[in-house]
Amino acid sequence: xxxxxxxxxxxxxxxxxxxxxxxxxxxxxxxxxxxxxxxxxxxxxxxxxxxxxxxxxxxxxxxxxxxxxxxxxxxxxxxxxxxxxxxxxxxxxxxxxxxxxxxxxxxxxxxxx
Amino acid sequence: xxxxxxxxxxxxxxxxxxxxxxxxxxxxxxxxxxxxxxxxxxxxxxxxxxxxxxxxxxxxxxxxxxxxxxxxxxxxxxxxxxxxxxxxxxxxxxxxxxxxxxxxxxxxxxxxxx
Numbered sequence: 001x002x003x004x005x006x007x008x009x010x011x012x013x014x015x016x017x018x019x020x021x022x023x024x025x026x027x028x029x030x031x032x033x034x035x036x037x038x039x040x041x042x043x044x045x046x047x048x049x050x051x052x053x054x055x056x057x058x059x060x061x062x063x064x065x066x067x068x069x070x071x072x073x074x075x076x077x078x079x080x081x082x083x084x085x086x087x088x089x090x091x092x093x094x095x096x097x098x099x100x101x102x103x104x105x106x107x108x109x110x111x112x113x
Numbered sequence: 114x115x116x117x118x119x120x121x122x123x124x125x126x127x128x129x130x131x132x133x134x135x136x137x138x139x140x141x142x143x144x145x146x147x148x149x150x151x152x153x154x155x156x157x158x159x160x161x162x163x164x165x166x167x168x169x170x171x172x173x174x175x176x177x178x179x180x181x182x183x184x185x186x187x188x189x190x191x192x193x194x195x196x197x198x199x200x201x202x203x204x205x206x207x208x209x210x211x212x213x214x215x216x217x218x219x220x221x222x223x224x225x226x227x
Contacts, residue, residue: 043219
């Protein structure tokens with residue numbers, strides 16, 4: 001089965017700085033990699049995703065990069081704002097596994113004003 | 114239909130009691146998933162339905178857990194003879210079939226076993 005490791009577990013940055021969260025996965029057949037943001041007491045919400053045929057995807061201040069050879073992918077948040085403070089989860093999916101996501105352990109991002 | 118609904122939001126039960134949770138997915142989504150999330154951890158997969166068929170169950174799911182999706186719409190998750198270790202947030206999610214897509218999660222049911 002798939003295994004997803006996420007680092008760091010906590011990340012503190014100053015407002016305006018960039019934040020990078022990294023994940024590695026074990027199964028080379030994985031082909032879809034979403035990122036979720038979860039605020040305290042709320043549901044995980046999809047913020048960006050990337051498929052295995054793409055190396056990078058950007059949406060305003062958020063970008064995700066994928067290195068299939070090394071089996072790792074990263075979330076990049078630029079010009080961080082206090083409202084970016086939350087727990088971020090990466091995940092990976094196998095194409096033939098019923099769309100089941102395996103999640104990383106999460107990164108608690110704190111953006112200091 | 115604006116999203117995935119879960120009921121109840123919170124449940125406190127005594128050890129040994131049975132509990133049942135309900136999930137209403139987005140109506141056009143034929144895939145439904147149950148996950149469990151404990152404090153500080155990522156969601157852990159429990160089980161998955163495509164329409165009314167339960168196609169996958171995690172090894173985490175003991176015999177005390179059962180899930181149904183009788184008409185391919187809403188789903189229920191029942192835990193029998195609850196234990197303190199069952200205390201967690203139980204998240205339901207749905208997605209359309211076909212090309213892998215991210216899930217839409219419900220707000221979850223927080224279970225506390227005392």
